[in-house]
Amino acid sequence: MKKFSCGFEVTKEVIGGKWKGLVLYFLMNGPKRTSELKRIVPNITQKMLIQTLRELEDSGLVSRKMYNQVPPKVEYSSTELGESLKPILQELCQWGSHYAEQVYAEGEFEIAQPEEAS
Amino acid sequence: MKKFSCGFEVTKEVIGGKWKGLVLYFLMNGPKRTSELKRIVPNITQKMLIQTLRELEDSGLVSRKMYNQVPPKVEYSSTELGESLKPILQELCQWGSHYAEQVYAEGEFEIAQPEEAS
DNA sequence: CCGTATCCCATTAGATACTG
DNA sequence: CAGTATCTAATGGGATACGG
Secondary structure (H helix, E strand, O other): OEEEOOHHHHHHHHHOOOOHHHHHHHHOOOOEEHHHHHHHOOOOOHHHHHHHHHHHHHOOOEEEEEEOOOOOEEEEEEOHHHHOOHHHHHHHHHHHHHHHHHHOOOOOEEEOOOOOOO | OEEEOOHHHHHHHHHOOOOHHHHHHHHOOOOEEHHHHHHHOOOOOHHHHHHHHHHHHHOOOEEEEEEOOOOOEEEEEEOHHHHOOHHHHHHHHHHHHHHHHHHOOOOOEEEOOOOOOO
């Protein structure tokens, strides 16, 4: 039986780790192909991308659609449950940006602008 | 220079890890002594508690007040910056509780009720 | 009571090579 | 293009003992 101290722990299990929150965040702007994600998520490796997507899928936040064609095409999108995290993810993002501006000195940090999906 | 993909990464740096968010969450209900935190934060060790508090302090979310007396007394409280995370922390907590109820089967999980501070 | 210092283990993630 | 398999490196966190 899983034990948590509060709901916060649960959420952390779902979007914690190095990549899950970020990948989900990118999927909020619409479905993306694997290669596309690989391209727009900064520095993620193939292995971590797939692993991350599997975990998000298992948690029910992301769904995977496979097209049987050559070359292969797979598309990931956020589910309704995933979308329900959107406002929170946005707040976390805003808070962080605001925090960075207040706390870090100029030139001490940089927040990459998300590349637009094609 | 620190590089982030988006503000979300920044926030994760600040309240990520195993304990930071949780400890901050407990401090939102008012200042606490070290021993008190040690008692109410489930399963945290002395080492991790202190380490976590230092990190929160360095991030400016928590302040530390020391009373010069015997026996020693130290009190931690959340700063204004820390308080600004309160609504988000609460949403994360609510989302997680709601998620757990939807996703886990009964008896498969448990969310501990936070013990009241003395 | 509050905090520090080691030591050690488990988990997580990166690199690389390979398959359908 | 999408995904798997292995191996290795790095980090984070737990146990424990000690000091002011």
